[in-house]
Amino acid sequence: MLIIEHFEHGVAQFPDRAVLIDDNGSMSYKEMAGTAWTIAQALLRIGLPADSSVALLSPNHRMVLACQYGTLKAGAVWVPVNYRNSVFDNVAQLAKYDTRVLFFHSSLREHALAIKAAIPDLRAAICIDMEVEGFPALSDWCQDKAAQELPFPARAMEDPIAILSTGGTTGEPKGAVHTNRSFETVISTIYALFPFDEPPVHLVVAPLTHAAAVFHYALLPRGGTHVLLSSTDPVAVLQAIERHKISVVYLPPTLIYMILAHPRLKEFNLSSLRYLMYGAAPMSVEKLREAAAVFGPILIQSYGQTECLMFTTALTPRDHAEILSNPAIEHRIASVGRSGPFARTEVMTEDGEVAADGEVGEIAFRSSMQMTGFYKDADATNAIRKNGWQFSGDLGRRDADGYIYVVDRKRDMIISGGFNVFPGEVEQVVLGHPSVQDCAVVGTPDDKWGEMVTAVVELKPGSSIDTAEFLTFCKSKLGSVKAPKRVDIWPELPRSTVGKTLRRVVRDHFWANQQRKI
Incomplete structure (x- = not known):
């Protein structure tokens, strides 16, 4: 079965049961199906080809699910976006995945503005919870009672349905393409x-x-x-x-x-x-x-x-x-x-x-x-x-x-609170601080986060650093997930014979007495 058919199977058997409950009350399977249908028809009306990337940028919200189902019903590909990322990250990610439609939450209007400006082929950007300046509300965008019903595209098990963002040691976004299968x-x-x-x-x-x-x-x-x-x-x-x-x-x-x-x-x-x-x-x-x-x-x-x-x-x-x-x-x-x-x-x-x-x-x-x-x-x-x-x-x-x-x-990726953080990306920001001469960003043991993003820095001669100011500097450029939560100052970082900073040696310093290495 196609993934959208698994949802439709639930609709057929449990039409009046609540598919979701949130702060605004409940929504039945039948109601959700109707909302998803109108979203799918609206996507087809703008001429969205099958397999086009449709991004969702929002904290948890009932319309996130409705837009997922509507996207799949329209034969498009769902691209979830981490709303905790920086604007720069989200723009780079969605540009790379050839995004054609953006659904976003009103709290992320600045992200939406940047994405709209950076992706000239974006066909529509719609706010899922309300109308905000420059963008229509989802409820208004979907409604066209005079429109003729359009046929939904035929789909197969090997067709793509999602691009899930991952990355390598460089932090460059990579999209893992998944199918119905x-x-x-x-x-x-x-x-x-x-x-x-x-x-x-x-x-x-x-x-x-x-x-x-x-x-x-x-x-x-x-x-x-x-x-x-x-x-x-x-x-x-x-x-x-x-x-x-x-x-x-x-x-x-x-x-x-x-x-x-x-x-x-x-x-x-x-x-x-x-x-x-x-x-x-x-x-x-x-x-x-x-x-x-x-x-x-x-x-x-x-x-x-x-x-x-x-x-x-x-x-x-x-x-x-x-x-x-x-x-x-x-x-x-x-x-x-x-x-x-x-x-x-x-x-x-x-x-x-x-x-x-x-x-x-x-x-x-x-x-x-x-x-x-x-x-x-x-x-x-x-x-x-x-x-x-x-x-x-x-x-x-x-x-x-x-x-x-x-x-x-094997790779140096940090997993902090369940989110992936790539040291090379963070190091580029840390190195931009006026007092920093060199650095290594590693995950250090932490009871709460699993790994805490930690910047170990070597200062420029005669420089000092204010910890609070440094952490704020990094957070403003990286967002709350990727930014270091701790900074340690070392007089000299370990380096190889060719002068390369040895991040693994720095990391091992913090994990030496731990049973696990991650």
């Missing part, structure tokens, strides 16, 4: 791993620009209700679980840590939870034990990438329960589980062969969840593929029972 394989995987005997209620805390948007499609044919939470405050999360009787939630480790530490945790009834999924960043083994004690046997971990979607491996609730109750296998709690139901995940040697048990190599995948390739970048695609395998850039090992352990990162 790769998304449906994710849906099949989630069906296998998350059995439900009644329609699930899904708390959406994570951004719909990331894994939550992929995950939610698997719940639509089962009549899933998606509760969109506008706050990541731990109490708000706990209140929502109790009030809406949430049965499944995905939380990044950062937020799980905050919930576990909150003094009001025991005040809330969390008995409706059947699955608490975590991933996107490594989770402390100690915190995993604590979470299992608090929430019960409902933890499930996924491991995947933008290039090969979630659940290339899985550590299931049953795995968690067995591991935490059996000292002989308790070491497995540090793993990301075994290959998922529709993926083969292995550790590979430099020669492209499957590594022996216990041998460290690069984690690689073979699955229909893989992207077809990077958008218009065959060289980058070929660089991560060999002998039918797609390589992750993560170093790991496999034990004799098939459990995969991620032990280090």
Whole structure:
């Protein structure tokens, strides 16, 4: 089935059930279908060809889902955009992906203005929640009662439906192109791993620009209700679980840590939870034990990438329960589980062969969840593929029972709070500070963020630096996710014999006493 047909399957079976609940109330499957239909027809009326890129730039909002469904119904390709990125990043990303339509939230009007100015082939830019100066409101843009209904284009399983942004060590945007086939394989995987005997209620805390948007499609044919939470405050999360009787939630480790530490945790009834999924960043083994004690046997971990979607491996609730109750296998709690139901995940040697048990190599995948390739970048695609395998850039090992352990990162990408940050990009900004002579940006261990973006700087002779001013300088150019949260001043950075700053040596300084290297 096409991905849009999974939504339509839910509409047919659960027309009056709430597909979403947010601060403005609920919206039924039938109402959502009608809204998505009008969006799709509006896209066709502007002559948008099939396979055109349609970007969504917004925090979590009900119209984000409506625009996703409308985009797919119109035969276009959905491009989610991280609204926390800088204007510069978002303009570069959407220009590279040949964006033709932009849906955006009113809070991001400045981004929309910059995108409109930079992309001359942009056919339309529409504000999803209200009319703002220079842009129509979605509700007005869609309405043309006199218009004749246009036929929807025929689509196939191998047609592209999404371009998900990733990157390399340079921080240059790369778009992983996914098809109906790769998304449906994710849906099949989630069906296998998350059995439900009644329609699930899904708390959406994570951004719909990331894994939550992929995950939610698997719940639509089962009549899933998606509760969109506008706050990541731990109490708000706990209140929502109790009030809406949430049965499944995905939380990044950062937020799980905050919930576990909150003094009001025991005040809330969390008995409706059947699955608490975590991933996107490594989770402390100690915190995993604590979470299992608090929430019960409902933890499930996924491991995947933008290039090969979630659940290339899985550590299931049953795995968690067995591991935490059996000292002989308790070491497995540090793993990301075994290959998922529709993926083969292995550790590979430099020669492209499957590594022996216990041998460290690069984690690689073979699955229909893989992207077809990077958008218009065959060289980058070929660089991560060999002998039918797609390589992750993560170093790991496999034990004799098939459990995969991620032990280090081959690439220097930082994962902070579940978001990807590329050191080279941040270093370019840091080096622009008038007091900085040289720098290395690394991820350092942090209980809240997993990795904290840290700038280690060597100052120009006679210069000094004001920490608050420096951090503000970086944030203004990079946005809150990528900007350093900490700056350390070293008298001299380590360098190679040819004078290159050794970022890995700097990073190792901070991780020397850690069990994990990420």
